Amino acid sequence: MMFFGTGLAVDAATIYTVKSGDSLYKIGKTYGVSVQAIQSANQIYTSLIYPGQQLTIPTAITTSDKDLLARLVYAEAKGEPYAGKVAVALVVLNRVDHPQFPNTIQDVIYSMDGGYYAFTPVANGQINIPADSEAKRAVEEALAFRGQGSGSLYFYNPAKTTSKWILSRPVTITIGNHVFAK
Known part of the structure; x- marks a missing residue:
């Protein structure tokens, strides 16, 4: 079924x-x-x-997909509030569910746009660092809340981005140093 x-x-x-x-x-x-x-x-x-x-x-997502998502959350949201870690995981899940993006967690995380990886930790190798327990817990919570919330598809740190395009996206929420957008 x-x-x-x-x-x-x-x-x-x-x-x-x-x-x-x-x-x-x-x-x-x-x-x-x-x-x-x-x-x-x-x-x-x-x-x-x-x-x-x-x-x-x-059936839930695979253990390896959960691990990959937790490693991304750990690398992207280290030092951010727990809610921000959940929100980062939700961005990936929202992309999986959105027709504009690939339909698997792995394909979303490793996707490229204009010759650049969508997520910095993939480019700099931090995706390979094991996740901590908080990142793993954030992934479990995001999976439980999947499909609910504001539908954020992007996040960025306004102090670090130079992309005019990302700054033009409608903001859904700000948590810690990350702005989430559609």
């Missing part, structure tokens, strides 16, 4: 029985899938779930 419109094309792999105290967010975070993907897989249109309910949990 394929799910479209969630950015995921996945096989339904797990049946989960809702327990008292569960929420779609908590379940999504546990399985590394978005709330939207769970809702779509189960044709749920609200956040209301009840104990005993059986939910189909779509």
